[in-house]
Amino acid sequence: MDLATIIGLVAAFGLMLAAILQGGSLVIFIDVASILVVVGGTIGTVLTHFPLGDVLGAFGVARNAFFHKAQSPIDIIEKLISFAGKARKEGILSLQSVMGEIDDEFFLKGLQMAVDGQEPDALKDMLEKEIEYVIERHDKGADIFATIAAYAPAMGMIGTLIGLVQMLQNMSDPSSIGPAMAVALLTTFYGAVIANVLANPISGKLKLRSASEVLNKILVTEGMKAILEGENPRLMEQRLHAFVSPKERQSNFG
Numbered sequence: 001m002d003l004a005t006i007i008g009l010v011a012a013f014g015l016m017l018a019a020i021l022q023g024g025s026l027v028i029f030i031d032v033a034s035i036l037v038v039v040g041g042t043i044g045t046v047l048t049h050f051p052l053g054d055v056l057g058a059f060g061v062a063r064n065a066f067f068h069k070a071q072s073p074i075d076i077i078e079k080l081i082s083f084a085g086k087a088r089k090e091g092i093l094s095l096q097s098v099m100g101e102i103d104d105e106f107f108l109k110g111l112q113m114a115v116d117g118q119e120p121d122a123l124k125d126m127l128e129k130e131i132e133y134v135i136e137r138h139d140k141g142a143d144i145f146a147t148i149a150a151y152a153p154a155m156g157m158i159g160t161l162i163g164l165v166q167m168l169q170n171m172s173d174p175s176s177i178g179p180a181m182a183v184a185l186l187t188t189f190y191g192a193v194i195a196n197v198l199a200n201p202i203s204g205k206l207k208l209r210s211a212s213e214v215l216n217k218i219l220v221t222e223g224m225k226a227i228l229e230g231e232n233p234r235l236m237e238q239r240l241h242a243f244v245s246p247k248e249r250q251s252n253f254g
Contacts, residue, residue: 002068005205012197031186034159038190041155042148049147054140061141065205071104074248076216077240080223083111084233092117092228106130106217110224120228127221131214138210142203149199156191160184219243 020026046055079101086094096115102108106127113123163184167177219240226236241249 002066002205005065005201008201009197016193016197028182029186029189031183034163034183034186034190037159037162038152038155038187038194041158042152042191042194045151045155046144046148049151050144055144057137058141058144061138061206062145062202064209065202068209070212071216073215073219073244074250076107076219077223077237077244078250079107080219080227080240081233081237084223084227084231084236087227088230088233095227104216104220107220110220114224114228118228120225123228124221124225127217127224131217131221134217135210135214138206138213142206142210145199145203145206149195149203152194152199153188153191156188159187159191163187215243 017026020029050058083095083098086098092114095111099108099111099115102111109130110123110127113126118126163180167180167184170176170180222243223236223240226239237251241251
């Protein structure tokens with residue numbers, strides 16, 4: 001579970017709740033009609049914008065914002081260097097014995113292709129093609145949440161306008177104007193919360209997760225190609241370290 005995401009959401013909603021309770025009851029911030037306008041309208045516009053399958057898939061991708069097992073690029077580099085040394089000493093088929101150490105499907109696929117005798121350039125091309133599909137899938141999920149963030153405030157404003165029109169139709173009772181205005185503004189509040197507390201942050205977190213995952217896959221691709229080419233592990237390490245920041249680099253060769 002991603003602790004930062006949980007802490008962020010709890011802090012955001014907790015502080016808003018505390019501010020609401022300081023000024024009155026939580027009940028006055030609950031209006032079913034306003035919720036239906038904002039939530040229903042946002043879902044409807046997003047479904048108009050994207051195919052149903054893409055929208056449903058985006059909520060599956062969104063799990064990466066809450067449940068994500070981060071894999072360090074340095075750990076991947078260390079494994080690749082170890083495998084490179086083993087392959088040089090014992091042959092590429094010796095990598096069959098280390099497959100049980102890998103729980104990443106992409107890494108395992110690269111190892112299997114290497115053991116099966118795939119040519120270096122062909123292996124790289126196939127793995128890079130898979131990376132392209134991963135980027136496309138993740139970008140689509142992040143874009144859908146960014147679109148939700150764009151439409152939710154707009155639907156909130158539409159709900160506010162609906163409420164104002166209804167209020168102006170009943171100006172004969174001045175005592176009803178205040179409560180009616182409050183209800184009208186709730187739709188703007190709901191839209192702002194959905195956009196800025198949920199959708200935009202999730203979109204941003206998905207982009208960061210995607211970048212991290214793609215980096216790891218690129219390391220695997222470059223590393224497996226180098227192993228197949230019989231590159232010196234020391235040179236291979238130097239090349240892979242170019243993908244990470246200097247402070248993260250840890251050499252296996254002193």
